[in-house]
Amino acid sequence: MKRGQDGQLGLAEAFMAKGLGSNARLEKIAGLVDWPRFEQLLSRVRPGESGRPPYRALAMFKALLLQQWYGLSDPGLEEALGDRLSFRRFCGFALDERTPDETTLCRFRQALIGADLGDRLLEELNRQLEGRGLMLKQGTMIDATLVAAQARPPAATADGAGRSELDGDANWTRQRGSSHFGYKAHIAMDQGSRLIRRALLTPAKVYESQVADQLILGDEKAVYADRAYEHKERRRRLKALGIKDRIMHRSHKHQAVLPYWQRQRNRLIAPIRAGVEHVFATLKRCYGYRRVRYFRLDRNALHLELLCLALNLRRAAVLTA
Numbered sequence: 001m002k003r004g005q006d007g008q009l010g011l012a013e014a015f016m017a018k019g020l021g022s023n024a025r026l027e028k029i030a031g032l033v034d035w036p037r038f039e040q041l042l043s044r045v046r047p048g049e050s051g052r053p054p055y056r057a058l059a060m061f062k063a064l065l066l067q068q069w070y071g072l073s074d075p076g077l078e079e080a081l082g083d084r085l086s087f088r089r090f091c092g093f094a095l096d097e098r099t100p101d102e103t104t105l106c107r108f109r110q111a112l113i114g115a116d117l118g119d120r121l122l123e124e125l126n127r128q129l130e131g132r133g134l135m136l137k138q139g140t141m142i143d144a145t146l147v148a149a150q151a152r153p154p155a156a157t158a159d160g161a162g163r164s165e166l167d168g169d170a171n172w173t174r175q176r177g178s179s180h181f182g183y184k185a186h187i188a189m190d191q192g193s194r195l196i197r198r199a200l201l202t203p204a205k206v207y208e209s210q211v212a213d214q215l216i217l218g219d220e221k222a223v224y225a226d227r228a229y230e231h232k233e234r235r236r237r238l239k240a241l242g243i244k245d246r247i248m249h250r251s252h253k254h255q256a257v258l259p260y261w262q263r264q265r266n267r268l269i270a271p272i273r274a275g276v277e278h279v280f281a282t283l284k285r286c287y288g289y290r291r292v293r294y295f296r297l298d299r300n301a302l303h304l305e306l307l308c309l310a311l312n313l314r315r316a317a318v319l320t321a
Helices: 024-030 035-044 057-070 074-083 085-091 102-115 118-131 208-215 232-241 260-285 297-319
Strands: 140-148 171-175 178-190 196-203 222-225 244-247
Touching (some): 024 085, 035 057, 057 074, 057 102, 057 297, 074 085, 074 102, 102 297, 118 196, 118 297, 140 260, 178 208, 178 260, 196 208, 196 297, 208 232, 222 260, 232 244, 260 297
Parallel strands (some): 140 222
Antiparallel strands (some): 140 178, 178 196
8 A cells, every 4th residue: 555665645645635745846856757767777776674675766766866955964864754745755655654764775875886876877867858858968068176075184295195094085186276175076067958967076186187088978069168178189089079179278388378369269168168167056055065975985976976866857847847
């Protein structure tokens, strides 16, 4: 009888007043995508605790999306699933069904990391959004932002290589004369729709240009990026793919001052490229992504991908309103 196991209403829910526990935003998102496609990807992940019947992986995945939208800790998510009807409905838990505790939620997240599913889940969502005509592919805007580590910054050594005993993956970098300890989130955003096409997390010291090619999808009509992404080979690759090169120019030791045409080109590209800053502002202001939530790169990489999934679903709900 339980909705979480076979899609049927629980006995208690059958007697509830109509509209009780409804949430228009969650109901809109629930109807946006083909959830069984996600369930297929999640089929090899066994949620729940050993010795007990497992929770449906799709229900657990939806719970993690709720965690991103509402900024909840694992204990907070456990509590919310226990007493918020809209959360139970979104995940598919009947009123007379137990919900996962914080330990089970943590283990499921770890199982997602072990199955390396974060990027595949984002790709599946974007494939469905493209099918609805929401992914425009007119251009891809790429950029990166620094995110502080959860661990306290260690003392920086003379070469700036001080590491934390709690989080050995985080490291130091300098930006605009200031030192930062943590990670760097690299984003590829679809021009026009502002949907995130791809996301990567690296230690803070990794330069933008080192991972730039992983953010170019190959099916966009143009790539927009600032000076940090300029590279001759990258420009040649874009030309060979038939993708318009909209990467800004920068000065170098053999050319201290840019020619007039390059300065003008930069001025035209800059306001378009800056559109990706909207994603970073939303992640930091609305999702609290100024500091990573966990220790270790793999855990925080999954968290970034879950944030991007959550952001894209909300954005898609707006675009289809």
